[in-house]
Structure formats: structure tokens, C-alpha cells
Amino acid sequence: MxxxxxxxxxxxxxxxxxxxxxxxxxxxxxxxxxxxxxxxxxxxxxxxxxxxxxxxxxxxxxxxxxxxxxxxxxxxxxxxxxxxxxxxxxxxxxxxxxxxxxxxxxxxxxxxxxxxxxxxxxxxxxxxxxxxxxxxxxxxSTYQREAEKAVTHLHTVGIERIAVVHASDSFGKDGLDGATTGFTKAKKEPVVVVPADRDKPDYAAIVGALTKANPQAVLWIGSGSAVVDGIKALRAAGSAAQVVTLSNNASTGFIKQLGEASRGVIVTQVFPSERATxxxxxxxxxxxxxxxxxxxxxxxxxxxxxxxxxxxxxxxxxxxxxxxxxxxxxxxxxxxxxxxxxxxxxxxxxxxxxxxxxxxxxxxxxxxxx
Known part of the structure; x- marks a missing residue:
């Protein structure tokens, strides 16, 4: 060539x-x-x-x-x-x-x-x-399929108190719709649903709402550094809630940006494991x-x-x-x-x-x- x-x-x-x-x-x-x-x-x-x-x-x-x-x-x-x-x-x-x-x-x-x-x-x-x-x-696959699976998984393992944070754009609404389907099938409701500005999330307000609701898990529907900074803010506030996010964050770069805060975060996937050779x-x-x-x-x-x-x-x-x-x-x-x-x-x-x-x-x- x-x-x-x-x-x-x-x-x-x-x-x-x-x-x-x-x-x-x-x-x-x-x-x-x-x-x-x-x-x-x-x-x-x-x-x-x-x-x-x-x-x-x-x-x-x-x-x-x-x-x-x-x-x-x-x-x-x-x-x-x-x-x-x-x-x-x-x-x-x-x-x-x-x-x-x-x-x-x-x-x-x-x-x-x-x-x-x-x-x-x-x-x-x-x-x-x-x-x-x-x-x-x-x-x-679709975000709705991923978000629904995430909520279903959390309920299956006995987690009842689930919060949702979603970007306030068409992507965030789309993921929220999928999560809602998961909640409906499980006959449950989220403990709180928090919108987050796509470009400039107000982490103090978001984490404040989450802390007040005291969830066992948070489904965070957002992109890249907006989710990274949100998870770090949540951990800094003392929350040990399980965090789940979608496949748009399924990168090595996302893990590196999170650093120590990455441990235990669940990320939905739309392809087989990259190590399943x-x-x-x-x-x-x-x-x-x-x-x-x-x-x-x-x-x-x-x-x-x-x-x-x-x-x-x-x-x-x-x-x-x-x-x-x-x-x-x-x-x-x-x-x-x-x-x-x-x-x-x-x-x-x-x-x-x-x-x-x-x-x-x-x-x-x-x-x-x-």
C-alpha cells in the first residue's frame, strides 16, 4: 500500500x-x-x-x-x-x-x-x-435495551432502591425510556430521577438529590467526562451506591479517567467480551x-x-x-x-x-x- x-x-x-x-x-x-x-x-x-x-x-x-x-x-x-x-x-x-x-x-x-x-x-x-x-x-444494540437490562439485573440481584441520573438531551431521554421499561416490568419505581445538563452538569445539586434519596444503586446515563466527574463527586460525598452506566462509556479511557473510582462500576456492553478470543x-x-x-x-x-x-x-x-x-x-x-x-x-x-x-x-x- x-x-x-x-x-x-x-x-x-x-x-x-x-x-x-x-x-x-x-x-x-x-x-x-x-x-x-x-x-x-x-x-x-x-x-x-x-x-x-x-x-x-x-x-x-x-x-x-x-x-x-x-x-x-x-x-x-x-x-x-x-x-x-x-x-x-x-x-x-x-x-x-x-x-x-x-x-x-x-x-x-x-x-x-x-x-x-x-x-x-x-x-x-x-x-x-x-x-x-x-x-x-x-x-x-439500542440504549433502551441496555438500560432495561441494567435495571432488570439490579432488581434480580436484590437491589430495590435504584436512582437514575440522565443527560437532559435526546440521548438521556432515550436511556431513561429504557430504564422505565425495566422498572415497569419489575413493578418498581426509581427512588429519584435526576436530570443533568449535558454540557455543564450541576454536580452539587445532582449528588445532593442522590444523597437525600439514599439509593443502593445509581444508573448514570451520560457521556464521558460528565459521568466520570459525577461518579467522583458521588464518592466524595461518601456514597457507596453501585453505579451502572451505558456502553457509550465502555472504553479503556473511561476507566483511566475514573482512576480509583472505577472499581466496581458496571458498564453495559453491546458486543461479546473483548478478551473472548x-x-x-x-x-x-x-x-x-x-x-x-x-x-x-x-x-x-x-x-x-x-x-x-x-x-x-x-x-x-x-x-x-x-x-x-x-x-x-x-x-x-x-x-x-x-x-x-x-x-x-x-x-x-x-x-x-x-x-x-x-x-x-x-x-x-x-x-x-x-
């Missing part, structure tokens, strides 16, 4: 496989910087394992995949504007691996206007599943990572790898010189595509949901364990 080059201009970061001979332009707007940057970097690393592997084998029908990445800093308006630039100016044939629920919602009008597919958004928002978004092709998807990603000198996968890396595999498969099926319409048609035609170990992806005009898998992991000794 020819020597890589990096695109770097005002507001533009090219951090992936970019070749002078590249023919297939794929766009990505994501939080390269900001509150969820650590998680996003790991997800990108996983995606590049699949993309670089395809390029090293001669590309797709002889053409290299070029990822053009724009940093949105986890800002909704920037995400929408980046999508416009990628589609109108960069002429990408598809978008890939966006991050954030309101951020992805800001992208959708541009997808719909120009008939561009978005593959593998790193969000489990139900709004991207039902009703079906014509141009959005999910790979991972008997599982073909995990084994393939591990082999490719080790060839690049990466010693260990994280859940976020595995999510990116799965999304990358779907992107590569869609481009293969689209044929030589893929257009936006050909990529869209190729995705609609995917039935029973095995990511490895029976984890199959199927799409149709009526269903763009991808995989329905949810599990739990607990942080111990600086690692996710199941």
Missing part, C-alpha cells in the same frame, strides 16, 4: 487510512476532541483495523478506502455542519461512525437531502431505529490489533471494528466505482452477514437495527470483566 498522508486543515483532522491513490471517499464527523474523545479514539482505532486490512489486501475492487474525518468536538451544531461539508464539498459516497444522539440527528437532514447512507453510528438511540431512518444503518469476531480483531502492536482490545475498539467490517462489506457489494445510490442499495440488500461467531447483520427497507445484543461488565483491576 502506498505511503499514508494525513489531511489537516482548519477544523479538519485526517486520522485514518488516507492514500494518495484512494478512490472511495468515506466521511466521518466525530468527537476527536472533547468530553468523549478517549472513547471515540478507541472506536476509530477499531474501525481502522478493518479498513486498513481491506486496503492492505488491494482495497475494494482495486480501490483504496479513504476516511476523511472532521472533528466536531462533541458539539451538535458542528456535527451538522461537518456533515454538510463532507457531503456537499468533499463528495463522500457515505458517512460512517458518527458519535452522539443529538449529533447524529443533526446529520440526518443532510443524509436525506442527498441520499447518503450513514453506517454504524456509535449511538444506540431508539430514534435511529424506530421509525426506520431510510439512510441510517445501525450496527450495535474463542469468539471469531474478537479473534479476528485481536490478530489484526496485535499485528499493529496493540496489546489489548477494549469494548469501544470492538464496536468500531464491527462497524468497519460492515462498511467494507457494503462497499464490496456496491461494486466498482461505488456511488451513493449503489452503497445505499448494497446496504439494503445485506442479509445474514456474519461478523463472526454467528453475530449476523441483516437489513431491509423495514429494519435497519443491526445486532440486538446486550450484556454487563464490571470494572475490576482497571479492566472490564464479565
Amino acid at each position: 502506498k505511503k499514508m498522508r494525513v489531511l489537516c486543515a482548519a477544523g479538519l483532522l485526517g486520522l485514518g487510512a488516507v492514500s494518495a491513490a484512494a478512490q472511495i471517499l468515506i466521511g466521518q464527523t466525530a468527537a476527536i476532541t472533547g468530553a468523549v474523545a478517549a472513547n471515540m479514539q478507541e472506536t476509530i482505532t477499531g474501525a481502522q483495523l478493518a479498513i486498513d486490512h481491506a486496503n492492505a489486501q488491494g482495497g475494494i475492487h482495486g480501490e483504496q478506502i479513504e476516511i476523511v474525518r472532521l472533528d466536531d468536538g462533541f458539539d451538535v451544531k458542528r456535527a451538522g455542519e461537518n456533515a454538510r461539508v463532507l457531503i456537499e464539498e468533499k463528495k463522500v459516497v457515505a458517512l460512517f461512525l458518527s458519535r452522539g444522539t443529538p449529533h447524529t440527528q443533526a446529520i440526518i437532514p443532510w443524509l436525506d437531502k442527498y441520499g447518503v447512507a450513514l453506517i454504524g453510528p456509535s449511538t444506540g438511540a431508539m430514534v435511529l431505529h424506530k421509525p426506520v431512518q431510510k439512510h441510517v444503518f445501525n450496527v450495535r 474463542a469468539q471469531p469476531l474478537v479473534k479476528e480483531a485481536t490478530v489484526l490489533a496485535q499485528a499493529k502492536g496493540q496489546t489489548e482490545l477494549s469494548p469501544a475498539t470492538l464496536e468500531g471494528f464491527a462497524a468497519g467490517k460492515v462498511l467494507v462489506e457494503a462497499l464490496r457489494r456496491a461494486g466498482p466505482k461505488p456511488t451513493r445510490a449503489k452503497v445505499l442499495a448494497a446496504l439494503e440488500g445485506i442479509r445474514g452477514f456474519d461478523l463472526g461467531g454467528g453475530m449476523e447483520i441483516s437489513y431491509s427497507p423495514q429494519d435497519h437495527s443491526g445486532i440486538d445484543f446486550a450484556d454487563l461488565a464490571i470494572i475490576s483491576d482497571g479492566r472490564f470483566k464479565r
